[in-house]
Amino acid sequence: MSPGDDPRLVTARGIVKTFRSGDEETEVLKALDLEIPRGRMIALLGPSGSGKSTLLNILGLLMRPTAGDLVFLGERMGELSDDRLAQFRNRHLGFVFQYHHLLPDFTATENVAFPAAAPAGRLTADIRARAHLLLDRVGLTPRRDFRATQLSGGQKQRVAIARALINLPDLVLADEPTGNLDRESSRQVMALLRDINRRDGATFLISTHDDEIAAFCDQRVHIVDGKIVPSD
């Protein structure tokens, strides 16, 4: 079975993450197991300090686990160098954070395009067209040439979502993507993510502690005290 045929996009086995502060060690993830199937929209639920963000950072290849195996598209991530991990992130992963982290001196189009344009070396017509298409999907065509500083909070987060999708990622990791938005904007963003999931088949793992946000997802995963616990 080739990695493309495997219904499992990500397999995490025995993931441990320990942080050290002076002589004190804190185990945030405790032999955590998780499988993420393709095409699903999964809500990662858990109280503050349960390890949601740490797990997302590890699944997003931003952080290496202290122990355990992480297999992504059939490839063991622990064996890759930092540079190869960065390349893998660029090709297969998209991120949406609680704060948009847009580049303020760049237009909406350039912000969406940069994860594709930087490795390509140029902002090609093809990449620009793709960015415009994504901005159209998130309803920002009239604002595509506006600088990030000229957009509202909700608009910025929608640009961040488009940015996460520019390289057609296999997995989009969203860490409290509506945390900084009002209720109405939150609903709009979640409806947008669900629409992209349904139409494009992109897999989403969304960290939240909000049940209403989780209701947009088709699967819930609970993390408590660094371990995945069965859903009720």
Place this chain on the structure above:
Amino acid sequence: MPFVILVAWRYLTSNLGQTLLLVLGVALSVVIFVFMTALIAGLATYLTAETTSRIAHVEIEAPNTIARVLQPDDRFAAQPVSTVKRKQIRNWQQVVDLASTLDGVVSISPAVDGNGFLVRGEAVEPVALRGLEVDAIDAVAPISANTIEGTADLSAGGLVIGADLAESLSLHAGMPVLLRSDRGRERLIPITGIFRIGLSSLDERVAFLSISAARPLFDLPEGVTSIAIRLTDPASAPQAARILRNATDLKVTPWQERNRSLETALESQGRTGTIIQAFAMIAIVISIASTLLLSTYRRRSEIGIMRAAGIGRGFVATVFVLQGVMIGLAASLIGAALGYRLAMLLGSIQRSDGRVLLPIEPAQGGYVLVITLTVAAAALAAILPARAASRVDPVETIQQ
């Protein structure tokens, strides 16, 4: 446009005021560099020209030949009477002919030189006598143009003396003076002209006369004691001297060897300039490095999101190195232009006596060197911030 250049350009133009201030600061260092380079080059040219305008560029003399001491068993040996021969160039006409074949020769002036005294009443002044061909008085120094009394005509058979020497003996053109050579010959000779050239060694001590008048004074009926050569390019004197030295057995000295102190002074001046230029470069490196480091810190979250999106460390580092290069290029071009204008302006200011205030050579501001060095220094200065930027931990910055 390559995307990395677009990002670097946007970063620079996002805070235009700060960037312009930085460019201006670096440009000022470039102005100092250009100004100092042009001034040092100008001073070197001026001092060299001042020195070489009044001296022989190549001086030919007879070598110090020591007569062989006769051995006791030599047939005609009696006792050595003198070990030193009279210094003279007997075949001087051949040497003059040879020298005239060299490139860039302006004048060749054979001379009968010697020391003597000018005696007037009870006053006695030492004098360096130069017997020249009658039309050669200006061959080494511009005596005619600087004659303040009488004429510089040697054909009249008189003496042309320096103004300071004339003053010390209260002499004026037309007055006779007793000339006593170091060979003990004496002659009453009229003062034909008095000159003031501004070089104390000439104004205080030298007296010119015709070569025919000098021969009997120094018991030298045929030869000459020296041959002075002037060249269109004084810098070529060592080369000309080498050719003449190889072709004759005479002592041939280029002006540089007679003016070692000038060479030392110019070298010291050059070293001082190099130190100032080095400090200007250090100032450039520090100002660019500190500003870009600040920018790295300010843009940590942006760099973090780039790294999270899988943009390589190389791309991030290149953005900052390019910023340094752009700042260096802009500042060096502006600084070079301002430096040129400043050098032109200060080089055109004249003193009350008509001479320039500062002998600057704006064309020799080292423009290619300063632009190259500034861009290289700016790129070097950007390496530390670029390295810091490429090491930003995306997790740390995104969570802040």
